[in-house]
Amino acid sequence: xxxxxxxxxxxxxxxxxxxxxxxxxxxxxxxxxxxxxxxxxxxxxxxxxxxxxxxxxxxxxxxxxxxxxxxxxxxxxxxxxxxxxxxxxxxxxxxxxxxxxxxxxxxxxxxxxxxxxxxxxxxxxxxxxxxxxxxxxxxxxxxxxxxxxxxxxxxxxxxxxxxxxxxxxxxxxxxxxxxxxxxxxxxxxxxxxxxxxxxxxxxxxxxxxxxxxxxxxxxxxxxxxxxxxxxxxxxxxxxxxxxxxxxxxxxxxxxxxxxxxxxxxxxxxxxxxxxxxxxxxxxxxxxxxxxxxxxxxxxxxxxxxxxxxxxxxxxxxxxxxxxxxxxxxxxxxxxxxxxxxxxxxxxxxxxxxxxxxxxxxxxxxxxxxxxxxxxxxxxxxxxxxxxxxxxxxxxxxx
Ligand code: PMP
Numbered sequence: 001x002x003x004x005x006x007x008x009x010x011x012x013x014x015x016x017x018x019x020x021x022x023x024x025x026x027x028x029x030x031x032x033x034x035x036x037x038x039x040x041x042x043x044x045x046x047x048x049x050x051x052x053x054x055x056x057x058x059x060x061x062x063x064x065x066x067x068x069x070x071x072x073x074x075x076x077x078x079x080x081x082x083x084x085x086x087x088x089x090x091x092x093x094x095x096x097x098x099x100x101x102x103x104x105x106x107x108x109x110x111x112x113x114x115x116x117x118x119x120x121x122x123x124x125x126x127x128x129x130x131x132x133x134x135x136x137x138x139x140x141x142x143x144x145x146x147x148x149x150x151x152x153x154x155x156x157x158x159x160x161x162x163x164x165x166x167x168x169x170x171x172x173x174x175x176x177x178x179x180x181x182x183x184x185x186x187x188x189x190x191x192x193x194x195x196x197x198x199x200x201x202x203x204x205x206x207x208x209x210x211x212x213x214x215x216x217x218x219x220x221x222x223x224x225x226x227x228x229x230x231x232x233x234x235x236x237x238x239x240x241x242x243x244x245x246x247x248x249x250x251x252x253x254x255x256x257x258x259x260x261x262x263x264x265x266x267x268x269x270x271x272x273x274x275x276x277x278x279x280x281x282x283x284x285x286x287x288x289x290x291x292x293x294x295x296x297x298x299x300x301x302x303x304x305x306x307x308x309x310x311x312x313x314x315x316x317x318x319x320x321x322x323x324x325x326x327x328x329x330x331x332x333x334x335x336x337x338x339x340x341x342x343x344x345x346x347x348x349x350x351x352x353x354x355x356x357x358x359x360x361x362x363x364x365x366x367x368x369x370x371x372x373x374x375x376x377x378x379x380x381x382x383x384x385x386x387x388x389x390x391x392x393x394x395x396x397x398x
Contacts, residue, residue: 012131013370020368028366029388031379034183034347036217036246036314039381044249044314048306052296056289066285068276070099070257074291077298078257081221082212082228082242089232093265096272098258098279099286103213103243104132106258110209110239111140112278113260113271114174121172121207124165126150128372130183133176133211147175150185155340155352157187163200171205179240180224181214181346184374188218188345194227198234210240216247216311217318217346232261244294246347247311253290314378318347321380328389333396347378357395365391 016032038044069075075097079090089095100106114121123137126149134144148161166175182188189197201208210228218224228240237260244255258275262268279285297303326341341349353361355371362368367388369375380388 016368016370023366023368025366027387028368029379029384030368031375031377031388032368032370033379034246034376035251036249036318036347036378037381038314039317041379041381041384043251044310046249046307046310048297048303048310049248049250049293051306052293052300052303055300056292056296063288066099066288066291068279068285069097069272070286071288071291071295073295073299074099075257077295078242079259081215081298082225082240082259083232084222084225084229087229087232089261094262094268096260096262096268096275098272098275099291100241100254100256100258101283101286102245102254103211103241103256103258104136105254105283105286106241106243106256107133107136107211108140109275109278109282110241110258110260111137111142112282113275114207114209114239115140115142116274116278118172118174118207121174122170123209124169124173124175126177126182128184129176129178130211137176149182150187150350152350152352155187155350156343157189157193159189159193163196166197166200166206167204169204169206172207173204174207174209175201176209176211177227179210179212179215179227180218181348183213183346184348184370184372185350186344186346186348186377187350189227191226191230194230198230198236201231201236202234208236208238210238212240213243214246214346215242216308217315219345220315221247221308221311228261235263237261237263244290248294248297248307250290250293253293254287255290255294318378321377321385322349324382324385325377325380325389325392328386329393329396332390332393336396341377347376349375349377351375351392353392353395360395361391365394367391 020030079097123142123144124147125133127146137144147165148158151158215224231238239260241258245251260271297307322341326338329338351373353373358369358371
């Protein structure tokens with residue numbers, strides 16, 4: 001019956017992670033998967049999240065289905081987190097927010113919505129981007145193209161090329177952009193560069209689809225919401241998927257959202273209605289528990305303050321690992337420039353290693369990074385950072 005079903009090649013990131021688990025070497029180092037590990041190499045259980053979870057369990061009543069769009073307290077907490085509680089767009093009812101199944105679920109609902117209502121719009125992805133972006137949009141029937149982004153020569157951004165590319169796009173083109181902590185490169189737009197995009201988006205009627213998966217890992221929880229706040233302040237229409245997987249260390253609870261910022265409340269109501277319809281046909285409604293934990297952390301003043309301090313600690317730990325990696329590499333390979341490890345932000349860095357060098361890093365030194373050269377800096381700790389830097393230096397030296 002199912003003879004004609006093709007074998008699944010597997011997801012390259014998850015497959016590498018499995019290969020790491022099977023590797024018997026004691027000193028192996030996993031910098032492949034996009035997960036924040038603490039200095040002891042563990043996925044943290046944030047005390048704020050733990051306390052919120054206990055409170056949610058304690059208060060637990062019956063478990064009805066949530067509405068298709070998710071829990072009202074989660075949805076309004078997401079809007080306040082992204083835009084600030086008093087943002088005029090929230091007060092005007094111009095934002096349609098759903099609780100997704102992680103932000104991946106939000107991206108999928110957004111992709112389906114765009115396919116139905118913008119069938120002729122192409123999706124433009126940064127070169128490179130998170131592989132699953134293409135998979136999700138193509139899975140919804142879109143065709144995807146790329147826009148210039150990463151500059152291998154500098155380890156920075158090709159902003160002029162990006163701008164020129166955007167200026168040549170047809171109206172209603174969808175531009176998928178990482179709001180902060182670009183995955184996989186760690187290269188972000190500056191605030192001035194975001195500002196420079198505003199007139200282009202407005203004049204060419206582009207439709208941005210922001211992806212905010214690492215809020216708090218760049219410069220801060222508020223600071224990392226700069227892009228959505230700017231676009232909303234400027235009265236632009238756009239979509240934003242946001243995640244709590246990393247910021248609350250709640251990967252398996254699948255907590256995230258999708259917000260569509262519309263020109264007025266009437267359009268927002270219709271967009272919300274169509275998103276509900278898409279959810280109903282797809283998975284009916286989101287799960288309850290994780291979203292209630294997130295809502296509790298975001299809305300309880302004491303837990304919120306704890307969480308903000310915990311996110312700061314995670315961010316600063318990554319920054320200190322970046323500095324240590326940089327310093328060892330500079331000492332080992334004087335004359336080479338490794339500044340990009342310091343300017344790139346968030347969990348990831350593009351190391352500049354070729355697929356062959358990444359392979360050598362794995363086979364000879366047991367250090368796992370992606371073939372693209374992407375390293376998860378959040379997998380470094382005070383015990384493995386030096387060994388990692390030394391292995392990288394050996395591979396880079398040829
Ligand atoms: N977008 C980007 C850029 C990501 O890196 C990730 C997680 N790897 C996601 C979305 C999905 O996150 P979630 O766990 O919320 O589905």
